Amino acid sequence: MPPIGPEGGTEDANRRILSSEAAMGQFNRRLRDLEDVPAPLPLRSGPVSNGEFVPATETSRDRSINELIRSTIDRSARRAGVDRRRFLQTAGAVAASLAVFELAGCSSPAASPKVKRSGRGGTYKTPPPEDAAACQKALGGSGEFIVDVHTHHVIPSGPWVQNSPETVSLVLGMLPSGCSDNPQLDCVDRATYLHDLFLASDTTVAVLTDVPNSGPTNAPIPFPEALTTQQITDGLVHGGASRLLVENIIAPNVGPLQATLDEMAGAVESGPPSAFKVYTGWSPTGGGFSLEDPSVGLPTVQHAHDLGVKVFVAHKGLPLMNFDPSFNHPEDMVAISRQFPDMDFVVYHAAWDPSQVEGAYDPAATIGIDTLLAALDRHNVPPNDNLWVDLATVWRQLLTQPDQAAHALGKLLTRVGQQRVMWGTDSIWYGSPQPQIMAMRAFQITQEFQETYGYPALTDQVKADIFGLNAARLFGMDPVATRCAMTTDPLTANIEESFGLRSDGAVPSPWTPHGPTTRRQVLGWLASHTTRWVPT
Numbered sequence: 001m002p003p004i005g006p007e008g009g010t011e012d013a014n015r016r017i018l019s020s021e022a023a024m025g026q027f028n029r030r031l032r033d034l035e036d037v038p039a040p041l042p043l044r045s046g047p048v049s050n051g052e053f054v055p056a057t058e059t060s061r062d063r064s065i066n067e068l069i070r071s072t073i074d075r076s077a078r079r080a081g082v083d084r085r086r087f088l089q090t091a092g093a094v095a096a097s098l099a100v101f102e103l104a105g106c107s108s109p110a111a112s113p114k115v116k117r118s119g120r121g122g123t124y125k126t127p128p129p130e131d132a133a134a135c136q137k138a139l140g141g142s143g144e145f146i147v148d149v150h151t152h153h154v155i156p157s158g159p160w161v162q163n164s165p166e167t168v169s170l171v172l173g174m175l176p177s178g179c180s181d182n183p184q185l186d187c188v189d190r191a192t193y194l195h196d197l198f199l200a201s202d203t204t205v206a207v208l209t210d211v212p213n214s215g216p217t218n219a220p221i222p223f224p225e226a227l228t229t230q231q232i233t234d235g236l237v238h239g240g241a242s243r244l245l246v247e248n249i250i251a252p253n254v255g256p257l258q259a260t261l262d263e264m265a266g267a268v269e270s271g272p273p274s275a276f277k278v279y280t281g282w283s284p285t286g287g288g289f290s291l292e293d294p295s296v297g298l299p300t301v302q303h304a305h306d307l308g309v310k311v312f313v314a315h316k317g318l319p320l321m322n323f324d325p326s327f328n329h330p331e332d333m334v335a336i337s338r339q340f341p342d343m344d345f346v347v348y349h350a351a352w353d354p355s356q357v358e359g360a361y362d363p364a365a366t367i368g369i370d371t372l373l374a375a376l377d378r379h380n381v382p383p384n385d386n387l388w389v390d391l392a393t394v395w396r397q398l399l400t401q402p403d404q405a406a407h408a409l410g411k412l413l414t415r416v417g418q419q420r421v422m423w424g425t426d427s428i429w430y431g432s433p434q435p436q437i438m439a440m441r442a443f444q445i446t447q448e449f450q451e452t453y454g455y456p457a458l459t460d461q462v463k464a465d466i467f468g469l470n471a472a473r474l475f476g477m478d479p480v481a482t483r484c485a486m487t488t489d490p491l492t493a494n495i496e497e498s499f500g501l502r503s504d505g506a507v508p509s510p511w512t513p514h515g516p517t518t519r520r521q522v523l524g525w526l527a528s529h530t531t532r533w534v535p536t
Contacts, residue, residue, distance in 0.1 A: 040088075040431075041066065041069055041070070041073075041088070041093070041097060042088065042093050042094045042097055042434075042435040042438075043069075043094065043097040043098070043101075043399070043400070043435045043436075043439065044066050044069065044097075044400075045061075045062045045065035045066050045069070045100075045101070045104070045400045046058040046059070046062035046063075046065075046066070046400070061104075065100055065101070065104050065400070068100045068103070069096060069097050069100045072096040072099065072100055072129060073087065073088065073093050073096045073097075073129070075130075076092055076093075076096050076128075076129035076130040077092075077130075079130040080092065080130040080131075080132060082132075090132060090135070090136070091132070091135040091136045091138075091139040091140055091438060092129040092130060092131070092132050092135045093129070094135070094139055094434075094435050094438045094439065095126040095127060095128075095129045095135045095138070095139060095438075095442075096129035097435070098124040098126050098438075098439055098442055099124065099126055099129060101124060101399070101400050101401075101402060102123060102124045102126070102402070104400075120403065120446055120448055120449075121402055121403030121404070121405070121406030121407060121410075121445065121446060121448075121449045122402030122403060122405045122406035122409075122443055122444065122445055122446065122449075123402060123443075123444050123446055124402070124439070124442040124443055124444070125138070125442050125444055126138060126139070126442050138441070138442065139438040139441055139442060140202075140438075141202055141437070141438075141441055142460075143483075144202070144204075144463070144464055144467045144468060145204050145205075145464070145467065145468035145469060145472065145479040145482070145483060146202055146203050146204045146205075146423060146437065146467045146468045147203075147204060147205045147206070147207070147422070147423060147467070147468040147471035147472060147475075147477070148197065148203050148205070148206045148207065148423055148424060148425050148427065148433060149206075149207040149346070149390050149392075149422050149423065149424045149471050150207065150209060150348060150390050150392035150424030150425060150426055151193070151197060151206045151207060151208055151209065151424075151425065151426070151427050151428065152193075152208070152209060152210065152211070152220075152221075152426065152427070152428060152429060153188055153189060153190060153192065153193035153208070153221060153229070153428060154171055154185055154188050154189065154220040154221055155189070155220065155221050155222070155225045156183050156185035156186050156188075156189050157183075158219070158220065158221070158222060158225065159216070159217045159218075160213075160217065160218050160219055160220050160222075161185070163217050163218050164213075164218045164220075167211070167213075167218070167220060168185075171185060171188060171220065172184060172185070188428060190229050190232065192428060193229070193428055194232075194233065194491070196427060196428045196431060196432040196433075197427060197428070197432075197433070198233075198243065198491045199491065200432035200434060201427075201432045201433045201434035201437060202434065202437055203433060203437075204243065204468060204479075204482065204483065204486070205242070205243050205244065205245065205468070205471075205477065205482060206243065206244055206245070207244075207245045207246070207247060207274065207275075207471075207475075208221070208226050208229060208230070208244060208245070208246045208247065209247045209249065209277060209313075210226070210247070210249045210277075211249075212249070212251065212279040212282040212315075212320070213249060213251065214251050214254040214255070214283075214284060215251070215254075215255075215263070219249065223246070223248045223249075223267050223270075223271070223273065224270065226246040226247075226248075227246060227270065227271055229244060229246070230242065230244045230245070230246050236490050236491050237485050237486060237491075241477075241478070241481050241482040241484075241485035241486075242482075243482070243486070243491070245274040245275075245475060246271065246273055246274060247273055247274060247275045247276065247277045247313060248263075248264065248267040248271065248273035248275075248276050248277070249276075249277045249278075249279075250263060250264060250276055250277070250278055250300070251278070251279070251282070251283065252278065252289070252296050252297070252299075252300040253283050253287070253288065253289035253296050254283050254284060257295070257296060257299065257300070260300065261299070261300070261303050264276060264300075264303055264304065264307060264309075265303075265307060268307045268308065268309060272307075272308070272309060273309060274309075274311060274475055275309065275311035275312065275313045275346070276300075276304045276309055276311075276312055276313065277312075277313040277314070277315070277348075278291075278300070278312075278313070278314050278315070279314075279315045279320075279323075280297070280314055280315070280316070280327045280328065280332065280333075281315070281319070281320070281323040281324045281325065281327045281328035282320065282323055282324070283324075286323075286324055287324050287327075288323070288324035288326065288327025288328065289327055290327060290332045291314065291332040291333060291335075291336045292332045292335055292336060297332065297336070298336070298339075301336055301339075301340060301343075304343075305340055305342075305343055310342065310343045310344060311343070311344050311345075311346065311474060311475070312340075312343060312344070312345050312346070313345075313346040313348055314330075314333050314345070314346070314347060314348065315328075315348045315349065316328060316329070316330040316333060316347045316348065316349060316350075316351040316372070317330070317347075317349045317350065317351035317352045317353045317367070317368065317369075317371075317372075318348075318349040318352060318353065318354070318393060319353065329351075329371060329375075330347055330351040330371055330372040330375050331371075331375045331378075333345055333347055333375075333387075334372070334375040334376055334378075334379050334381060334387060335375075335379055337379075337381065337385075337386050337387050338379055338381070340386075341386060343386060344386045344387075344388060344474055345386060345387050345388065346388045346389070346390060346422075346474070347372060347387065347388070347389045347390075348389075348390055348392060348424070349389075349390070349392055349393055349394055350369050350372060350389035350390065350391065350394055350408075350412055350416075350421075351368065351369055351371055351372040351389075352368060352369050352393070352394045352397075352408065353367040353368045354397060355367065356368030356369075356370075357404065358398065358404040358405075358407040358408045358411075359404075359407050360407065360453055361373055361411055361415075361453075363377070369408055369411055369412065370411070372389070372416075373411060373415045373416075376415060376416070382417075383414070383415060383416060383417035383418075383420070384416075384417030384418070384419045384420055385417070385420075387416065387420065388416070388420045388421075388422060388470075388474060389412055389416050389420065389421055389422065390421075390422045390423070390424035391409075391421065391422070391423060391424050391425075391466070392424030392425055392426040393426050394408060395425070395436060395439075395440065396425065396426070396430055396436055399436065399439045399440075399443070402443070405443065406445045406446065406449050406455065407449075407453075409421075409443075409445065409455075409458070410445055410449060410450075410453055410454075410455025410456070411455075413455065413456050413462065414454060414455060414456065418456060418462055418465060419465055419470050419473065420470060421465075421466050421470060422466065422470050422471045422474070423440075423466055423467050423468060423471065437467075440463065440466070440467070441463065443458060444457070444458050445457060445458055
């Protein structure tokens with residue numbers, strides 16, 4: 001493998017990654033050593049954001065649930081005879097959070113005067129939080145093949161730092177409290193990414209993507225840099241199977257179309273990318289485009305097809321700030337899939353919209369998951385065809401509301417297909433994806449919802465498909481060969497030591513989000529600038 005990165009070669013780059021545990025001590029959250037500063041919860045109630053949209057306001061019910069989570073964790077830590085901060089690093093803390101969500105969603109109001117019942121659509125099956133061994137067994141998994149098809153990091157020294165001050169300000173606002181790296185953007189660099197994904201979670205393979213941008217000079221992680229991250233990661237796997245796939249983000253509606261087509265060809269020659277990705281609702285001027293547009297969208301998809309990149313991804317739903325909603329609907333993605341039956345089309349976020357309450361399927365809905373399902377019906381797309389979805393941000397937002405989560409998952413599994421729903425988390429903006437993984441392991445759709453709405457049970461096989469086997473089908477991965485290649489790689493070998501360092505406070509808590517997740521945080525960032533953020 002040729003030399004990569006400023007270190008001069010793969011061996012030096014790998015050594016830097018593996019020694020990053022010590023480097024991360026530079027931005028250890030020292031404030032959390034103070035008794036009056038609470039350590040982060042692995043999961044908290046209330047609307048959350050990946051930093052790209054303004055979530056709803058936290059309610060008094062959300063605050064009551066979070067108070068109950070903290071008190072449950074405090075009580076469980078005392079019963080287990082473990083320091084609270086150390087307990088927060090364990091599966092028991094996740095179990096405590098899920099138990100409270102279960103109480104909020106399934107218990108009668110009498111069970112807690114502060115938390116009212118909200119539905120019986122989904123449940124969490126968890127042991128008592130203080131039983132560390134049982135929680136680890138229940139939530140620690142059984143060696144699933146987990147492919148996170150939606151992840152992020154930035155290049156701190158890239159040209160975007162000078163060319164895109166709005167995006168830089170956004171990312172700086174995402175940094176964890178106590179970050180003291182110089183430059184601060186190092187807190188969300190490759191080392192942090194590899195730590196959060198592969199040392200602080202059970203993720204097996206990840207797909208690296210980026211925010212909307214108009215080209216390499218404005219991208220937080222230009223495609224060549226994404227390839228470098230892939231090469232570094234590959235250097236840590238002895239068996240030859242890659243643990244990182246990369247996407248090439250393109251904006252065919254910005255500038256001459258031929259420039260985008262040439263960029264795509266160059267990416268294939270140097271990469272190739274596992275997929276091309278578009279944001280149809282975005283441009284620097286706030287105007288979007290349709291994939292069916294014969295002057296922009298259609299030739300872009302055709303070019304991807306001709307170049308041999310048969311996976312095409314589009315962000316749909318989840319309206320970003322300054323997006324054009326008229327082009328954020330999934331209709332064009334579904335329609336174009338009929339014209340290219342030998343390609344696969346992935347609808348990121350499953351067209352989910354945070355302003356839409358997920359319930360039983362409503363074909364008249366104008367936003368949300370139901371718009372995707374209605375489009376599938378209009379275009380006669382059968383389940384398990386060439387249209388796929390991922391759960392990034394959807395699951396993190398809805399896991400605190402079990403009834404909505406059951407509707408969302410149930411509808412997608414039923415209509416899109418049990419072999420077409422994929423795992424995604426939007427990490428590392430939310431920090432390590434491990435709490436999300438544990439929550440999915442414990443989640444069940446109730447028998448009541450199965451019988452009423454025809455939703456499938458979340459069996460071990462269904463969850464295994466969601467976690468990674470479906471993505472393996474899409475990207476042509478061999479799960480067995482990939483897992484075998486991991487048995488002796490340095491990332492796997494350092495997982496136990498990494499956990500010990502986090503428990504001792506030598507490195508930050510993996511539960512800390514690297515993005516403004518609450519409404520107050522997002523609005524606070526917006527209020528600090530003279531203009532609203534436009535991703536460029």
